[in-house]
Amino acid sequence: MRGTGSAAFIVGTLIAGQLVGAHGLSMIIWLQASLLVLAAFAATRVPEIPHPERRRTSTEGIGTLLRLPMYRNMVLIAALILGSHALHDGFAVIRWRAADIAPGTASLLWSEAVAAEVLVFFLIGPRLVARLGPAGALALAALAGIVRWIVMAQTTEVFALALVQPLHGITFALLHLACMRLIARIVPGGLEGTAQAIYAVGIGGASASVMLASGALYAWLGGAAFWIMATLCAIALPLTLRLPRLSPLH
Amino acid sequence: MYAAYGVASPFLPAFVNASGIAPEQLGLVLGAATAVRLVSTPLVGRAADVLQALGRTLTVCIALAAIITLAYLPAQGFWIFLAITLLHAASLAPMTVLADALSLGAAKRHGFEYGSAGCAAPARRRSSSAR
Secondary structure, eight states, X not given: OHHHHHHHHHHHHHHHHHHHHHHOTTHHHHHHHHHHHHHHHHHHTSOOOOOOOOOOOXXXXXXXXXXXXXXXXXXXXXXXXXXXXXXXXXXXXXXXXXXXOOHHHHHHHHHHHHHHHHHIIIIIHHHHHHHHHHHHHHHXXXXXXXXXXXXXXXXXXXXXXXXXXXXXXXXXXXXXXXXXXXXXXXXXXXXXHHHHHHHHHHHHHHHHHHHHHHHHHHHHHGGGHHHHHHHHHHHHHHHHHHGGGSOSOO | OHHHHHHHTTTHHHHHHHTTOOHHHHHHHHHHHHHHHHXXXXXXXXXXXXXXXXXXXXXXXXXXXXXXXXXXTXXXXXXXXXXXXXXXXXHHHXXXXXXXXXXXXXXXXXXXXXXXXXXXXXXXXXXXXXX
């Protein structure tokens, strides 16, 4: 079901690319509004389900988790690497348009990243995490991020972009899978929900912060701002290498 | 629903930029949107839990999002764009979590494959705009 969602996302992006090319950016507003109206109608047909148990986030749970060196570092690594995506999310298409890349092409590039994400989540990711171990997978994600953002900084050649967009599967999807594996391994019983919540907030906070800065960075540096994103991943890399040596207990 | 994310996610920043918002301001707008998503997702999720109405909350969220999306068309100026983007993000963000919860509930009931390959990560989606 999730796979269908991702497929629909990609189809939406590709259609938007074609329509924007023909009729301009405001097409996305009409497209999104119409699709949402359709979705709203579909949602009215969904049967209510009986309510699942509520998960409470206890504050002592938060303290316990944050005192685990391995957990803390994992959240930091994820924050750095996922935070580094913010410039791409906000400004990649703007940069590509400035380089006269057609909306259709931009939509293909974006879709490559989503397709890679799906591939990694559902097919190769779990095996890769098992083979490399979570720390190894995180190190790979950091490396992939460094490469991806340096290429993004240095070029707008479609060929080069097409080569690095699939790295999204590693920088985003593999990273999430590795963190989920780590959480499963090191989080004490009953705190899984809290662990997920802190993880989400850590990533969200980092993404918001980097996004806030990315406007000014892009205005000041243009594409070279991606070097800063590469640096964030470079900072994460030694943390990932240290991870196996940290005790999971506090 | 996911197609709706797909049509706007990659292009919305470019749309706002092309409507006259400079990159420095755009970073602020998008960053604020990211922050709002962090807050609205658990809040709306909690409200849906308390009201025991996941489906109806989802419907309302989607409908609100549709209306707010249209507000982008006549929008001009930093503050208007900021307001619309915050509302847009706030209404779009809880959609995936609510839909996931409904699907998982239905999957349990009717025994079909949700297809998340054992990855119980609702935190996946997403740090990018409107996804």
